[in-house]
Amino acid sequence: MGGEREVSFELEIPAKAEYVCVARLLAGSIARQMGFKEESIEDLKIAVSEMCTNAIIHTGGGNGEKPPISVRYLAGGDSLTVEVRDQGPGFDTGKVLGQEGTGLKGKGFGIPLIKSLVDEFRCESSPQSGTMVCITKFVRSGEQDD
Amino acid sequence: MDNELREGTELDVNLEEVGGVTVIVLSGEVDVYSAPKLRDTIRNLVEEGKYNLVVDLERVAFLDSTGLGVLVGGLKRVKPHQGDLGIICDQERILRIFRITGLTKVFPIYRTREELLASIEGA
Numbered sequence: 001m002g003g004e005r006e007v008s009f010e011l012e013i014p015a016k017a018e019y020v021c022v023a024r025l026l027a028g029s030i031a032r033q034m035g036f037k038e039e040s041i042e043d044l045k046i047a048v049s050e051m052c053t054n055a056i057i058h059t060g061g062g063n064g065e066k067p068p069i070s071v072r073y074l075a076g077g078d079s080l081t082v083e084v085r086d087q088g089p090g091f092d093t094g095k096v097l098g099q100e101g102t103g104l105k106g107k108g109f110g111i112p113l114i115k116s117l118v119d120e121f122r123c124e125s126s127p128q129s130g131t132m133v134c135i136t137k138f139v140r141s142g143e144q145d146d
Numbered sequence: 147m148d149n150e151l152r153e154g155t156e157l158d159v160n161l162e163e164v165g166g167v168t169v170i171v172l173s174g175e176v177d178v179y180s181a182p183k184l185r186d187t188i189r190n191l192v193e194e195g196k197y198n199l200v201v202d203l204e205r206v207a208f209l210d211s212t213g214l215g216v217l218v219g220g221l222k223r224v225k226p227h228q229g230d231l232g233i234i235c236d237q238e239r240i241l242r243i244f245r246i247t248g249l250t251k252v253f254p255i256y257r258t259r260e261e262l263l264a265s266i267e268g269a
Contacts, residue, residue, distance in 0.1 A: 017178040113243065
């Protein structure tokens with residue numbers, strides 16, 4: 001996709017469950033164009049689905065319309081970065097990101113799952129600016145395991 | 147992508163009775179949008195007194211943690227009634243999610259319908 005140049009795409013989806021598949025399918029399409037292996041495309045789709053699901057669950061509240069979720073895709077030469085931003089109330093990243101999330105007693109499978117499927121994971125959250133979760137996966141990710 | 151698997155669509159849920167076990171056959175994608183349909187199906191079955199459930203994921207094109215959460219919730223509902231909730235799945239991309247989250251140790255997993263039948267007959 002575009003050789004070595006970075007290409008970016010931006011998507012704004014309503015904070016509703018039915019739109020998560022749109023963000024996920026776009027991630028899959030971009031990754032396929034970039035030459036990701038099928039397994040890595042699946043990893044990216046799951047990660048984006050988790051990120052958008054979290055954003056929708058934690059956005060807004062109250063009786064008013066929830067603010068939209070912003071999804072930015074940055075296709076570099078050898079990696080795809082996806083950034084999901086919400087305008088929710090934010091959370092304590094130290095507390096939430098340390099959860100185990102495995103087995104029957106798992107508090108939440110989402111974050112541990114994202115971390116295990118991508119190469120880089122970053123999360124910033126504050127009450128003033130909402131939450132930003134950013135992941136990167138490299139095209140040749142895991143190739144040494146083949 | 148297997149052309150028989152449906153991508154970006156809703157979730158179809160069908161029920162079958164196999165040797166005293168209720169098999170919930172899913173087709174489509176299980177995510178935050180569609181998972182409530184599966185949760186309601188499991189909830190209704192438990193209310194009807196059906197505690198031995200198996201969810202067939204063989205025609206599921208996508209499953210994320212919301213779907214896993216519903217399956218775990220279902221297992222927690224049937225366990226107090228001495229029931230169980232198993233999975234039929236031979237798709238590596240789905241099984242991988244169960245492995246990553248440690249759930250292969252929690253659910254009985256059958257690779258095929260035949261494996262489930264053999265298990266029922268052997269019980």
